[in-house]
Amino acid sequence: MANRDLRRALDLLAAGDWQAAHMIVQEDGSTLAAWLHGIVHTLEGDLDNARYWYGKAGRAFRGQAAVHEEIAAVQREALPKS
Numbered sequence: 562m563a564n565r566d567l568r569r570a571l572d573l574l575a576a577g578d579w580q581a582a583h584m585i586v587q588e589d590g591s592t593l594a595a596w597l598h599g600i601v602h603t604l605e606g607d608l609d610n611a612r613y614w615y616g617k618a619g620r621a622f623r624g625q626a627a628v629h630e631e632i633a634a635v636q637r638e639a640l641p642k643s
Contacts, residue, residue: 568640570597575632579604592618593639600635603628 570585579601586598599614603625615622623631636642 564640567591567593567597568642570594571632571635571640574600574604575636577604593635596620596631596635596639600628600631603631 566585567589570582573579573582573585574597582597583601583605586594586601595614595618599611599618599620599622602608602611602614603622605611606625608622608625612622
């Protein structure tokens, strides 16, 4: 999957549309998509599933309180706007 698709998923997450973002990230097997998938499930409130996807991404699950910080981290570290 192209980074533009993951960028779209990230933009949807930042807007709070985790359902549309989920449709995108579940089609990608990358580590970055797994991180985004974890964020999706955090926003959804499915924390066990979020933990699973954070593990697949090799990242520590920081909980619901940090979800907006996680979105910002993806924006900064993995998918900066050009």
